[in-house]
Amino acid sequence: GQQVQQSPASLVLQEGENAELQCNFSSTATQLQWFYQSPGGSLVSLLSNPSGTKHTGRLTSTTVTKERRSSLHISSSQTTDSGTYLCAMSGGSNAKLTFGKGTKLSVKS
Amino acid sequence: EAAVTQSPRNKVTVTGGNVTLSCRQTNSHNYMYWYRQDTGHGLRLIHYSYGAGNLQIGDVPDGYKATRTTQEDFFLLLELASPSQTSLYFCASSDASERLFFGHGTKLSVL
Numbered sequence: 180g181q182q183v184q185q186s187p188a189s190l191v192l193q194e195g196e197n198a199e200l201q202c203n204f205s206s207t208a209t210q211l212q213w214f215y216q217s218p219g220g221s222l223v224s225l226l227s228n229p230s231g232t233k234h235t236g237r238l239t240s241t242t243v244t245k246e247r248r249s250s251l252h253i254s255s256s257q258t259t260d261s262g263t264y265l266c267a268m269s270g271g272s273n274a275k276l277t278f279g280k281g282t283k284l285s286v287k288s
Numbered sequence: 289e290a291a292v293t294q295s296p297r298n299k300v301t302v303t304g305g306n307v308t309l310s311c312r313q314t315n316s317h318n319y320m321y322w323y324r325q326d327t328g329h330g331l332r333l334i335h336y337s338y339g340a341g342n343l344q345i346g347d348v349p350d351g352y353k354a355t356r357t358t359q360e361d362f363f364l365l366l367e368l369a370s371p372s373q374t375s376l377y378f379c380a381s382s383d384a385s386e387r388l389f390f391g392h393g394t395k396l397s398v399l
Contacts, residue, residue, distance in 0.1 A: 180347065210386045222378060222390040265331065267388075274319055274338070274386060275346065278331040 181206055185266050185279035192286050198253040200282045202266030211242050212276065213251050214265040222265075225251075256286045291315065294379050294391035301369050302399050309364040309394050311379030317389075319382040320362040322346070322354060324375040325393075331378065337362055369398045 182205040192198055202211075213225040226233055228240040228249065242249040249268075253260055263283045267276040291314045301307050313320060321336040333346030335354035343354055351373060353365040366373055379391040 212387065214388075214390075220376065220393055222380075222393075224387050224389065227387050267331075269386065274382070275333055275336065275344075276321075276386070276388065277333075277347075278323075280328070280330040 181268065181270055181277040183266055183268055183277050183279035185282050187282060188280070189283040190285070192256050192284070194256060194258055194286055194288050196256055198256055198284060200251040200264050202249040202279055204247050204268045206270045207247065208242070208244060208268040208270055210269040210276065211249050212267050213240055214267065216263040216265060216281070218262055258286045258288050260284060261286050292379055292381050292389050292391040294394050296394060297392065298395045300397045300399065303370060305369045305398070307366040307369050307396065309377055309396070311362045311391055312360050313381035314360065315381065316359060317381035317383050319386070320356060321380045321388070322362065322364045323378045323380065324348065325378060326375050334364065371398045374398045
């Protein structure tokens with residue numbers, strides 16, 4: 180089945196530093212999404228980016244479909260960015276998203 | 289923004305007990321999903337649905353039943369709950385673009 184690997188597992192930054200999160204997957208993705216899970220547990224979709232580069236606010240995602248990888252860049256990190264970032268993908272016409280285990284980000288002031 | 293409401297927020301039951309988790313979405317999404325989240329495993333798909341009356345098996349379906357009664361409502365049933373089903377359960381819905389919107393989660397403890 181589909182597998183999704185995220186790295187690093189955890190990351191600690193000082194406020195203002197940039198973060199680079201990686202996602203690698205085992206099969207061609209027709210759908211690739213990044214999610215944020217708050218320390219309280221709520222999950223929010225950040226962006227959907229099955230190929231190319233996409234920007235929203237301080238977030239930039241780059242997905243290279245044929246290399247089966249995606250990255251999420253967070254610029255000028257803030258303490259409120261702390262939480263877990265999840266990558267999820269699906270392949271073919273399947274609506275099933277498979278999630279990675281996430282990158283836990285801590286931003287210190 | 290899509291609204292997905294789960295109930296209850298917390299549930300404690302005993303081994304062998306009967307539990308129903310409820311989920312309602314109010315944005316006419318066709319797809320609805322039930323996930324469980326456990327430390328070390330991440331989010332895993334239990335069951336999902338393409339529409340009222342439709343059910344699809346996810347990746348970890350054993351011990352769970354689901355029913356999609358309407359476009360809005362998706363239920364997860366644990367008929368003989370076991371301690372291994374202690375977990376955080378998330379319901380989600382999606383539109384044609386497959387962007388997922390999650391509920392706030394239900395914390396289930398099976399003693």
